[in-house]
Amino acid sequence: MRIALIYPNIGRRGDSLFMDGACMEPLGLAVIAGLSPGHIDIDLIDDRIDEIKYGEPYDLVAITVQIYTARRSYEIADEFRRRGVRVALGGIHASLLPEEAAEHADTLVIGDAELSWPFLIADLQAGQLKERYSCEHAKRPQNGTLPNRSLFKGKKYLPLSLVQFSRGCTNQCSFCASSAFFKAKQYIREPGEVVREIQAQNRKQIFFVDDNIVADKEAAKELFRALIPLKVRWVSQASMDMLQDSELMDLMMKSGCLGHVIGFESIEADGIESMNKSTNERYIGDRYEYAIKELRHYGLQTWAAFTVGHDADTVESIRETCMFAMDNKFAFAAFNILNPYPATPFYSQLEADGRLLYDGKWWLHPEYRFNYASFKPMNMSAAELTETAFWCRREFNSPSSIIKRAFEPQTNMKSLTRLATYAAYNPLFRREVFNKQGITFGYEG
Numbered sequence: 001m002r003i004a005l006i007y008p009n010i011g012r013r014g015d016s017l018f019m020d021g022a023c024m025e026p027l028g029l030a031v032i033a034g035l036s037p038g039h040i041d042i043d044l045i046d047d048r049i050d051e052i053k054y055g056e057p058y059d060l061v062a063i064t065v066q067i068y069t070a071r072r073s074y075e076i077a078d079e080f081r082r083r084g085v086r087v088a089l090g091g092i093h094a095s096l097l098p099e100e101a102a103e104h105a106d107t108l109v110i111g112d113a114e115l116s117w118p119f120l121i122a123d124l125q126a127g128q129l130k131e132r133y134s135c136e137h138a139k140r141p142q143n144g145t146l147p148n149r150s151l152f153k154g155k156k157y158l159p160l161s162l163v164q165f166s167r168g169c170t171n172q173c174s175f176c177a178s179s180a181f182f183k184a185k186q187y188i189r190e191p192g193e194v195v196r197e198i199q200a201q202n203r204k205q206i207f208f209v210d211d212n213i214v215a216d217k218e219a220a221k222e223l224f225r226a227l228i229p230l231k232v233r234w235v236s237q238a239s240m241d242m243l244q245d246s247e248l249m250d251l252m253m254k255s256g257c258l259g260h261v262i263g264f265e266s267i268e269a270d271g272i273e274s275m276n277k278s279t280n281e282r283y284i285g286d287r288y289e290y291a292i293k294e295l296r297h298y299g300l301q302t303w304a305a306f307t308v309g310h311d312a313d314t315v316e317s318i319r320e321t322c323m324f325a326m327d328n329k330f331a332f333a334a335f336n337i338l339n340p341y342p343a344t345p346f347y348s349q350l351e352a353d354g355r356l357l358y359d360g361k362w363w364l365h366p367e368y369r370f371n372y373a374s375f376k377p378m379n380m381s382a383a384e385l386t387e388t389a390f391w392c393r394r395e396f397n398s399p400s401s402i403i404k405r406a407f408e409p410q411t412n413m414k415s416l417t418r419l420a421t422y423a424a425y426n427p428l429f430r431r432e433v434f435n436k437q438g439i440t441f442g443y444e445g
């Protein structure tokens with residue numbers, strides 16, 4: 001039996017096929033491969049770097065669908081099905097919008113693969129594939145199975161290992177698809193199992209792809225204690241309320257943490273309130289002065305994530321957000337347009353207010369482009385929001401800003417490793433700003 005696991009690209013730029021220059025390993029597909037019986041022959045096709053050979057005689061093609069890759073996922077699925085190959089769709093977007101995904105699939109997997117994939121394979125072998133496999137979230141992600149990373153061999157991924165300690169987050173930010181998918185719950189693995197997974201690899205640089213690695217502070221402490229002897233360096237995503245717990249922070253630093261993606265979202269209190277970003281409430285009063293001082297004290301290189309376009313935002317306030325990020329010399333920053341993801345409270349609110357553009361389905365609309373605003377903002381036009389967010393990305397990642405931000409003694413200049421990380425990733429993210437802006441979703445236009 002032969003199966004292809006496909007990680008779709010977002011789309012293309014102009015007439016040329018857009019290939020992603022700096023891809024990370026698709027961990028979810030390695031987990032699915034790890035859950036598969038050993039006798040199955042599995043090909044990993046990463047559409048960002050590989051060519052898809054539609055003529056191969058696969059018994060099943062399984063595609064992971066996220067909102068930005070939905071259009072491309074459906075193109076690939078339709079082409080395989082046209083040739084008589086059966087297609088399984090799964091992943092966060094397919095799970096949140098099953099009716100949409102079902103139109104392009106022979107079988108649909110809603111939720112985690114842990115509790116459904118082995119049954120799907122058994123049914124496929126017995127010639128009894130069902131139209132839908134729905135399951136609860138796995139209480140213990142991966143269920144003791146190690147991802148099959150042999151699939152990554154020979155592919156040019158960034159030299160860091162993606163590992164997951166937990167899925168989901170207990171907070172309920174109004175725009176967050178992950179919070180909607182996991183219904184504001186967090187599912188946590190045994191630290192010992194995570195340690196064994198890291199030891200099984202020859203890598204010392206880890207990216208924990210958790211939604212919020214500190215959502216359960218006691219569980220996080222257990223993990224950090226277990227990581228200390230491994231002498232790895234790691235990054236993750238975390239909410240700033242971690243700063244309330246000094247024991248957590250000390251263990252985090254001892255275990256080799258270099259920094260996190262932290263959702264700052266807005267520098268205005270009303271922005272934070274409107275997004276229900278409860279983790280930031282106590283830090284917004286002084287415009288994060290205390291939080292930033294503490295992050296520096298621990299030497300964390302912060303990737304500050306801002307969402308722009310909330311109702312109080314103006315063109316000026318968004319530009320000010322960018323200046324704020326530059327003045328505070330964050331190692332990295334993202335200025336994401338507050339895009340409405342279906343199944344989130346933010347999407348429902350905009351829908352009720354009649355403010356959604358692109359027929360409310362921007363991810364499928366042929367005229368929608370990557371990083372464009374997809375709703376009517378309150379104090380500017382959608383085009384102004386798109387342009388202002390792009391301006392922030394250009395300014396923050398400009399050569400002069402990269403040089404100025406490097407001179408932060410407690411973080412970016414703290415050690416050679418830190419400076420090397422800073423110097424390696426900043427130019428890469430600068431290229432991404434221009435490469436991805438405005439690309440078309442899917443290849444068929």
Ligand code: B12
Pocket residue numbers: 010023024025026027028029031032062063064065066067068069088089090091092093109111112113114117162164167168176177178179209210211336341
């Ligand atoms: C790591 C990560 C990244 C990495 C990419 C990693 C990579 N391999 O390239 C980086 C940082 C680069 C990134 C970028 C982006 N990301 Co991202 N990312 C994540 C994150 C935090 C973890 C994903 C992961 O590895 N999970 C671990 C694996 C094990 O889980 P999984 O992939 O979900 O797979 C499991 C199940 O879903 C299921 N499954 C999945 N697919 C399939 C398919 C089949 C057939 C079956 C049977 C089962 C199945 O089985 C797996 C095991 O149970 C998620 C958050 C999340 N909770 O999903 C966001 C997330 C996926 N990202 C998101 C977004 C928006 C983006 C960006 C667009 C951000 C931006 N503005 O630029 C970009 C572009 C993404 C792209 N496709 O190009 C959103 C997607 C929203 C949505 N509704 O789809 C998420 C959900 C974050 C969020 N809170 O909203 N991302």
Ligand code: SF4
Pocket residue numbers: 168169170171172173176178179211212239263279
């Ligand atoms: S803290 Fe982060 S992961 Fe958690 S709900 Fe908010 S945006 Fe989502």
